Amino acid sequence: MKVILQNLTKVFPGRSRKNKADVIAVKDFNFEIPDGELIGLLGPSGCGKSTALNLLCGLLQPTAGKIFFGEDDVTELPAENRGVGMVFQNYALYPHLTVKQNILFPLENRKGAQRLSKEEMLQKAQEAAKLVQIDELMDRKPGELSGGQQQRVAIARALVKMPRILLMDEPLSNLDARLRLQTREEIRRIQRETKITTVFVTHDQEEAMSISDRIVVMKDGEVQQIGRPQEVYDDPVNLFVAKFLGTPPINVFSGRASSGKIYIGKDAVLEAGHVPDQELYVAIRPEGFVLKKDGALGCRLGRVEVMGRDISVVSTNDACTEASIRSIISAESVVDTKSPEVRFDIKPGKIFLFAKDTQERIR
Numbered sequence: 001m002k003v004i005l006q007n008l009t010k011v012f013p014g015r016s017r018k019n020k021a022d023v024i025a026v027k028d029f030n031f032e033i034p035d036g037e038l039i040g041l042l043g044p045s046g047c048g049k050s051t052a053l054n055l056l057c058g059l060l061q062p063t064a065g066k067i068f069f070g071e072d073d074v075t076e077l078p079a080e081n082r083g084v085g086m087v088f089q090n091y092a093l094y095p096h097l098t099v100k101q102n103i104l105f106p107l108e109n110r111k112g113a114q115r116l117s118k119e120e121m122l123q124k125a126q127e128a129a130k131l132v133q134i135d136e137l138m139d140r141k142p143g144e145l146s147g148g149q150q151q152r153v154a155i156a157r158a159l160v161k162m163p164r165i166l167l168m169d170e171p172l173s174n175l176d177a178r179l180r181l182q183t184r185e186e187i188r189r190i191q192r193e194t195k196i197t198t199v200f201v202t203h204d205q206e207e208a209m210s211i212s213d214r215i216v217v218m219k220d221g222e223v224q225q226i227g228r229p230q231e232v233y234d235d236p237v238n239l240f241v242a243k244f245l246g247t248p249p250i251n252v253f254s255g256r257a258s259s260g261k262i263y264i265g266k267d268a269v270l271e272a273g274h275v276p277d278q279e280l281y282v283a284i285r286p287e288g289f290v291l292k293k294d295g296a297l298g299c300r301l302g303r304v305e306v307m308g309r310d311i312s313v314v315s316t317n318d319a320c321t322e323a324s325i326r327s328i329i330s331a332e333s334v335v336d337t338k339s340p341e342v343r344f345d346i347k348p349g350k351i352f353l354f355a356k357d358t359q360e361r362i363r
């Protein structure tokens, strides 16, 4: 089922005496989520991700705008009639019920004609449990399960109703690193199997990049960029998006355009005949540096970290906006650690220019 957000806006009135200003948690969202895709809503804490999700599921009413599921306008529809499955960070299982009873709960809550027979309910619960691979644990209580298993129960409970849309709000945040990795692959598999249109909220760019068909990068209630993860990584529209995606993060320098060349300090790092003379930001991905004796950019060598496959060269440059520069180069490269200076050429396609004032991309 495709989902359309049309001028969707949510304003929370400022309540505290100190801060009377309204909070625009979601500002004029206009996009379509294609049927069967997994969309990652990505942005820092407080940027409006949960608010957007709660608008989609009907826990919140928008201040303005509309939501469509397929052709249906569901803006006014109560949450329980929208046919959405929700999964939250904290699982929210009933501790006194068994796994089976937890999964059955949404089905047993149905009234009238919608209600299934006992056998049908049990069969559906069993199918959902099997899908998330907890069918062996049906008689346990949540307290007898690991965090990862509890989250699987929560996912099964959301899936048992065969929702039209699956909404997940930071579902992996409470899991330790290894389980997080494993569970996110599971979620991907389940989503591919069921083909349920899914919105997955996270502040973790790596998580969003790895799991999503498409990411929506947000900041302060506003959509910054929408696209396939690699597209957004390779073609960020502004400095915020460039900095938010990628580990180690992109290296940002204060630079300038002068007579068709881009300078960092006194080093000309890029030909850019189309860019008028100005101060600007030059951002270089860590994998964009190529070690070279007479390379374009000179930096003071800090230390070299060998990480198996790659070498991470940590260096400094007065024009860099952070304390140090991180470059990732192939492990075959030899760094002369006795030299105070290290020089790099910059790979085209890994260097971006941004306006000093608006921080928008200069193309």
Ligand code: ADP
Pocket (backbone or CB within 6 Å): 012, 013, 023, 024, 025, 043, 044, 045, 046, 047, 048, 049, 050, 051, 052
């Ligand atoms: P995220 O999930 O991205 O961390 P939220 O959607 O929870 O962000 O919050 C977005 C903004 O809206 C924040 O500034 C938050 O303080 C504010 N906010 C969220 N819920 C409420 C509410 N019920 N009342 C007032 N302000 C709220």
Ligand code: MG
Pocket (backbone or CB within 6 Å): 049, 050, 051
């Ligand atoms: Mg949130």
